[in-house]
Amino acid sequence: MLLPWLLLTACEPTVAKESPPLGTPSETDSLPTEGDADTDADADSDSDTDADSDADSDSDSDADSDADSDADSDADADSDSDADSDADSDADGDTEPEPPPPVLRFVALGDAGEGNTDQYAVADAMEVVCAAQGCDFALYLGDNFYNSGVESVDDEQFYDKFEAPYADLSFPFYAVLGNHDYGAEGAGLEWWIVDYQVEYTDYSTKWTMPDTYYSFTEEHVSFFGLDTNAIFWGFYGDQELWLSDALSTTTSDWNIAFGHHPYISNGEHGNAGAYEGFEWLPIANGESVQDFMEASICGQIDVYICGHDHSRQDLEETCGTQFIVAGAGAKSTDVHGTNPNYFESDYEGFAWIQIEGDEFTLEFWDKDGVLNHSRTFTR
Secondary structure: HHHHHHHHHOOOOOOOOOHHHHHHOOHHHHOOOHHHHHHHHHHHHHHHHHHHHHHOOOOOOOOHHHHHHHHHHHHHHHHHHHHHHHHHHHHHHHHOOOOOOOOEEEEEEEEOOOHHHHHHHHHHHEEEHHHHHHOEEEOOOOOOOOOOOOOOOOHHHHHHHHHHHOOOOOOOOOEOOOHHHHHHHHHOOOOHHHHHHHHHOOOOOOOOOOOOOEEEEOOOOEEEEEEEHHOOOOHHHHHHHHHHHHHHOOOEOOOOEEEOOOOOOOOOOOOOOOOOHHHOOOOOOHHHHHHHHHHHHHHOEEEEEEEEOOOEEEEOOOOOEEEEEEEEOOOOEOOOOOOEEEEEOOOEEEEEEEEEEEEEEEEEEEOOEEEEEEEEEEE
């Protein structure tokens, strides 16, 4: 049996082994048996398994480490990106766009109480312009009912000379009184009849005259409606005190007064203090109007709008205030004065005004619906 064993031994692969510990029999001390060969194979298998296990473990460990590192790195990058995005978003959110400036649009006209063809023509032109450009209300500048005001709250003139001509205009008309509204053929001496125009406010959806003088505020603008006929006759102490108190408490960006009589005008009535050329004639020359304007309007009111002269005038600033005449609502008279101006016309028409923020735009339109003049200024 020696030959088979030799052959088996010669064919067995050589396996490197560690030196056995001292006192342990070596492989050369005895001949191997079949059991020993199996044991060696198992040892080899265990060694391979351990090696693979170690390799797998190392590989898994490295892979896990790399994965964790990558994951942490990605997470950090994402976190940074999100933080930056949030910071940018917050920074952007803190900057809000500026709100648009407040805007107010209205028309102004006076001396319109005729009920004639020209009054209807001006009303039709206003309807077209307001439909195209917008109108919040109208300032109605006195001499609302020619020739001597109204006799009761039921006077037919309210319909014939106001409601009918402006039937297609739905906005309010803020009205003030003129000398013809005080009766006596324009002499302005029938003091009691103006109460009917105040009372008519309760009967109309557009006529607005809460008192003989009053104020109201729209958007960023305060308006002060004056009774200049009372001022003309020298009865203005209470009105002067009222206006002073109102101006001392207003917080509006713009303060606008409107009345019937002018301070300066190139029309036939002319400048206060020299009305009709009667500079030498007390009361009739408008000296009380001049005194009131210089004490209470000049430099304290941004714009004063009036009628009395039947024309349209954009006058240059005087005494710290802009003056506008818009008394051509139903008829016209000549312009021939010498006050510096940007525009003047004796043709029937009205003023359209827009106040947007600090900008005031004045447009003069005629009864034919033609734009004759436009100017913008700031306060």
